[in-house]
Amino acid sequence: xxxxxxxxxxxxxYGSFIIAVLVIPLLADVFWLNRIAKYLVFGMxxxxxxxxxxxxxxxxxxxxLFFGMGAYMMAMSLKLQSPASVQPDGALLPDFMVWNxxxxxxxxxxxxxxxxxxWIPFQSQGFGxxxxxxxxxxxxxxxxxSIFRLRISGVFVSIITLALVLLARxxxxxxxxxxxxxxxxxxxxxxxIGGYEFDPYAVATYYLVAVAVIVVLLATRFLVATRxxxxxxxxRDDANRARYLGFNVAAxxxxxxxxxxxxxxxxxxxxxxxxxxxxxxxxxxxxxxSMVIWAAVGGRNSLLGACIGAILINVxxxxxxxxxxxxxxxxxxxxxxxxxxxxxxxxxxxGLARDIAARLxxxxxTSPKEQTQ
Amino acid sequence: xxxxxxxxxxxxxxxxxxxxxxxxxYGTMGVINMAHGELAMIGAYTAVLAGKYLGIGLIGSxxxxxxxxxxxxxxxxxxxxxRLYRRIMDTLLAxxxxxxxxxxxxxxxxxxxxxxxxxxxxxxxxQSVSVPAFLRDPVRLGxxxxxxxxxxxxxxxxxxxxxxxxxxxRSAWGxxxxxxxxxxxxAAACGIDVRRVGALIFAFGSGLAGxxxxxxAGLKTVSPDMxxxxxxxxxxxxxxxxxxxxxxxxxxxxxxxxxxxxxxSVFNDIAARAVVLAVVIAVIMWRPSGLFNFKGR
Numbered sequence: 001x002x003x004x005x006x007x008x009x010x011x012x013x014y015g016s017f018i019i020a021v022l023v024i025p026l027l028a029d030v031f032w033l034n035r036i037a038k039y040l041v042f043g044m045x046x047x048x049x050x051x052x053x054x055x056x057x058x059x060x061x062x063x064x065l066f067f068g069m070g071a072y073m074m075a076m077s078l079k080l081q082s083p084a085s086v087q088p089d090g091a092l093l094p095d096f097m098v099w100n101x102x103x104x105x106x107x108x109x110x111x112x113x114x115x116x117x118x119w120i121p122f123q124s125q126g127f128g129x130x131x132x133x134x135x136x137x138x139x140x141x142x143x144x145x146s147i148f149r150l151r152i153s154g155v156f157v158s159i160i161t162l163a164l165v166l167l168a169r170x171x172x173x174x175x176x177x178x179x180x181x182x183x184x185x186x187x188x189x190x191x192x193i194g195g196y197e198f199d200p201y202a203v204a205t206y207y208l209v210a211v212a213v214i215v216v217l218l219a220t221r222f223l224v225a226t227r228x229x230x231x232x233x234x235x236r237d238d239a240n241r242a243r244y245l246g247f248n249v250a251a252x253x254x255x256x257x258x259x260x261x262x263x264x265x266x267x268x269x270x271x272x273x274x275x276x277x278x279x280x281x282x283x284x285x286x287x288x289x290s291m292v293i294w295a296a297v298g299g300r301n302s303l304l305g306a307c308i309g310a311i312l313i314n315v316x317x318x319x320x321x322x323x324x325x326x327x328x329x330x331x332x333x334x335x336x337x338x339x340x341x342x343x344x345x346x347x348x349x350x351g352l353a354r355d356i357a358a359r360l361x362x363x364x365x366t367s368p369k370e371q372t373q
Numbered sequence: 374x375x376x377x378x379x380x381x382x383x384x385x386x387x388x389x390x391x392x393x394x395x396x397x398x399y400g401t402m403g404v405i406n407m408a409h410g411e412l413a414m415i416g417a418y419t420a421v422l423a424g425k426y427l428g429i430g431l432i433g434s435x436x437x438x439x440x441x442x443x444x445x446x447x448x449x450x451x452x453x454x455x456r457l458y459r460r461i462m463d464t465l466l467a468x469x470x471x472x473x474x475x476x477x478x479x480x481x482x483x484x485x486x487x488x489x490x491x492x493x494x495x496x497x498x499x500q501s502v503s504v505p506a507f508l509r510d511p512v513r514l515g516x517x518x519x520x521x522x523x524x525x526x527x528x529x530x531x532x533x534x535x536x537x538x539x540x541x542x543r544s545a546w547g548x549x550x551x552x553x554x555x556x557x558x559x560a561a562a563c564g565i566d567v568r569r570v571g572a573l574i575f576a577f578g579s580g581l582a583g584x585x586x587x588x589x590a591g592l593k594t595v596s597p598d599m600x601x602x603x604x605x606x607x608x609x610x611x612x613x614x615x616x617x618x619x620x621x622x623x624x625x626x627x628x629x630x631x632x633x634x635x636x637x638s639v640f641n642d643i644a645a646r647a648v649v650l651a652v653v654i655a656v657i658m659w660r661p662s663g664l665f666n667f668k669g670r
Contacts, residue, residue, distance in 0.1 A: 059462050152661045155405060155461055159612050160657050166605065167650040174643045285605065289469055296466060328481055335473030342467040343456055 009357050013304055014221070021210045030201045037200075037209040037274045039314040041267050042294065044213050046310035047220055048263040049295035050303050055224050056256045057236030058153075062161030064288035065168050066136035066261040068278075070268030072172075072179070073135055075278035076119060077128025081189030092123055095187070096180040113177035125192060132269035133262060140261025144254040151250070153239065162285065169283035184279030191273045200274050209270050213307070216263055220303050223259065232256050293334070297341050299350025309349060375517045377638045378631070383523040385630020386530040387592075390585040391607035392614070392622050393530075393537055394578035400554050400617025401574045403461050404454055407468040409607060410600025411475040412442045412579045416586025417595040418479060421500045425493060431502055431591050435529075438587035439580040446579020450572050458571070472600065479597040497597060502590040526588050533581060538619060540577070550574060554617045609653045615663025625664060629653075 024036055045067060052058045079085060080092045087093050091108055101112050110117050121127045143164070147157055173181045191198040191205075198205045223229055232252045235242045243249050272278050281287060291310070298309015313334070321327035345352055395409050416438035423429040423437055449471055457464045481487070482495040494500060504522050512519040541547040549570050552560040561567045589599070610629060614621030629649050636645035656664065 059465075146658060150658060150661070152657065155465070156612070156657055156661050158462075158465070159608060160654055162605065163609065163650045163654050163657075167647055167654070170643055170647050170650075174647075286601070292466065293469075325487065328477065329487070332474055332477035332481065335470040335477065338470030338473070339453055339467050342463050342470070343453065346463065 005357075005361050006354070009354075010304075013353075014217070017217075017304060017308065018214050021214060024210075025203045025206055033203065033206050034201050034274060035318060036311075036315075037206045038271060039311045039318075040209050040213045041271045041274065042291075042310040042314050043307035044216055044267040044270070045264060045291045046294045046298060046306035046308075047217055047303050048260045048267065049291050050298075050300055050306035051220055051224070051263070052257060052260040053292065053295060054300040054302070054306070055229065055236065056232055056253055056260075058253065058257060059155075059158045059292065060161045060257075060260070061158045061285070061288050061292070062163075062165035063260075063264050063291050064283050064285075065161070065165040066140055066264035067268040067271070067287075068165075068168070068172070068280075068282040069136045069139065070132040070265030071272045071278040071282050072185070072268075073122075073132035073265075074128050074269040074272040075185040075188055077122040077125045078188040078191065078272065078276075079185050080119070080123050081125065081192065082187055083189070084187050085189075094119070094180075094185075096183070097177065100177055115175075115178050118178065129269065133265055136265025136268070137258050137262040140264075141254065141258040144257035144261075145250075148250040148253040148257070151239075162288075165283050165288055166285060169280055172283060173280050179280075182280060184277055184281075186277045186279075188272065188276045188278075198273060200276055205274060209274060212266065212270055216266065217303060217307060220259070220263070223256075224303070228252055228255065293338055295348075297337065297348055299348030301347060302350040305348055305350030305353075312349075377634055379517075379519075379523070380638065381631035381634025382527060382627070383520070383630070384634050385627045386527040387585075387589065388606055388610050388630055389534065389623060389626035390526070390530050390588065391582065391603050392610035392626055393533060394581035394585070395604070395607045396611045396614065396617070396619065396622040397537065397541070397550075398575055398578040399611055401550055402454070402553075402571050403459055403464075404457070404575070405461060405465040405468065405608070406454075406575075406578070407465055407604055408449065408471040408475060408600075409468075409578075409582050410602070410604035411472045412446060412582035412600075413586035413589065413603055414479070414595075414597065414600035415445060415475060416442050416583030417502075417590040417599065418495065418500070418586075419583065420502045420587045420590045421494045421595055424502055430505055431587065432505060434502075434587050434590075435584055438583040440583075442583025442586070443576040443580035446582075447572060447576040449579070450575040454575060455568065455572075472604070476597045476600070500590075500595040502595065504591045508591075522591055526592070529584075529588060533584060534619075534623060537581070541619060546570065546573065609649070611663075613653055613656045613663060615665040618663065618665040621663055621665030 021040065025033055028036060045063065049060070049063060052060050079094050084095050085092050087107060093107060093109060093112065097112050097116060098107070105112050109119050147160060152160070172179050175181070179185070190200070196204070198208060224232070231242065231247050235247070235249050235252060239249055268282065294310035294313050295306035297313060298307065299305030317330060320330035341348060391409070391413065395406060398404055398406050419438045419441045420431060420434035423434045424431070429437065453467050453471065454464060457467060479495055480497045482490070482492050485492065486496065508521045508525050510521070512521060541550060549560065549565045552563065552565060553567055553570060557567055610626045611622060613629065614625030629652070632652060633645040633649050636648045
């Protein structure tokens with residue numbers, strides 16, 4: 001049960017976060033605005049991790065898979081939007097396909113390289129956006145269905161997702177004629193909606209990202225407070241008990257796993273819009289684990305906490321990496337922070353904030369009992 | 374055909390070398406040690422430094438690598454792992470942090486590079502260790518070309534597996550370790566010092582990683598980030614084989630090694646790796662507890 005004090009605190013926290021996100025354009029220059037937009041996207045990833053790890057108890061070490069899917073789907077359609085993709089005869093063709101094409105190959109998307117016809121529908125940006133959202137959701141649904149119906153849990157889910165993201169990364173790099181392999185998709189065009197072009201360095205793009213993050217944050221916060229969200233948390237704490245109480249445990253797990261995949265895919269899509277590239281590094285294991293680190297530092301049991309944790313770490317990292325020496329040291333510091341957070345702050349900064357708030361309130365601190373395993 | 378099987382055997386022995394330590398640590402303590410690959414990396418750097426400063430060759434570095442990694446493992450166990458028993462996800466994350474720290478320690482030369490001090494043999498660059506002369510030249514046996522260093526690794530792996538088997542099944546420690554694997558609470562109730570045995574196991578497993586690192590140093594270049602891919606492979610082997618099963622780990626390393634050897638020769642390395650990952654996923658889906666597991670979970 002949430003005490004009214006906590007409730008007020010939470011509303012205050014969400015409110016100030018939203019206001020802060022909305023007023024940043026008044027304070028930051030264009031360069032930083034674009035950077036912060038990217039970090040807000042990472043904040044969204046933090047929400048996805050907190051949802052699956054904190055609320056469902058599923059540590060997905062392959063969240064980068066869904067992020068990468070969203071990113072590549074969006075990047076494919078933005079690539080065709082780029083002026084560099086317009087051929088002399090007016091046909092749309094990504095430049096790397098032209099460079100890699102066998103001599104004498106047809107200069108058209110349908111058959112320049114085997115499988116290049118897959119790019120044809122991406123000439124429509126709407127299709128790219130739809131796929132960037134649908135594909136990650138569909139894949140996480142299918143993956144979740146097969147994992148949770150077999151009652152695979154705990155560390156085995158982590159290993160499967162980890163193996164999957166490594167597998168996908170290999171295939172992505174191997175499909176060089178289709179995906180430009182290691183180099184990724186660069187030199188992208190701008191997102192255009194209803195004739196308006198979203199310049200990545202414009203305030204409009206920042207607000208596009210900011211509003212998306214706020215909507216996702218509030219929607220997931222609402223979702224976990226519903227009956228389904230409560231059953232999910234019951235499942236996390238004791239799956240067998242929830243099963244004996246008659247709940248279809250797998251269905252709830254699959255649902256929230258898919259939502260988490262959708263959020264990660266959406267984050268990937270927005271990241272591409274703000275950063276103008278998609279690369280196989282999105283599917284690196286270290287990136288997927290970094291997301292978990294962000295969520296752990298912010299507080300795995302709090303959607304807002306994980307979101308802020310992600311933004312905070314990335315802002316500090318960006319500041320530190322201004323000097324090459326500091327950036328190497330920063331990596332060591334991140335490792336250290338991580339050990340310390342796991343050892344001494346299992347509930348992350350959110351837990352710390354709650355404890356401090358409880359100490360400040362008159363009530364003698366009745367320690368929160370929401371700690372998980 | 375014999376060539377392909379030999380390659381598979383060689384790949385499998387390297388997998389086993391990494392997985393051996395992981396397997397007993399995971400089986401006994403329920404700790405997922407993501408820093409295992411970095412402990413191997415430390416072993417490899419021990420060989421590099423021993424060669425540079427002490428004039429000790431690769432073979433002489435093997436016990437040294439074991440010792441250095443084991444002591445480091447003991448320290449890690451004392452400072453971090455001990456506080457996280459039975460919090461399996463948290464051990465995974467904390468040891469990932471340790472892995473980053475170890476990598477940066479080598480890359481930044483223990484922080485000395487900030488003060489302009491450079492130690493030859495450390496730092497972000499690549500290092501190499503030369504293989505002793507008698508293991509260098511390929512031996513021709515009719516059509517079959519025997520790589521002596523790879524054969525040496527296979528033999529060493531078998532010896533280490535044998536030692537681990539002796540420790541687990543033919544020693545007083547082993548009885549305690551196996552008791553803890555099956556039921557730690559009951560083992561503790563019977564008077565076994567679970568923490569002490571745990572510390573010993575962690576040090577031993579780390580030492581095995583160190584030896585693996587020394588042996589790998591003769592096979593490929595040594596760099597601060599060589600460990601990251603090792604630990605993933607090691608884990609796949611452990612999970613496929615079944616937690617805490619030495620036989621399972623042995624067979625699964627052989628299996629995955631052969632699969633990647635065969636597919637690499639028929640298609641290419643990427644296809645081989647993809648097939649291995651797909652097989653691992655299929656095995657976990659089909660038998661989440663691994664191919665060999667006595668725990669009826």
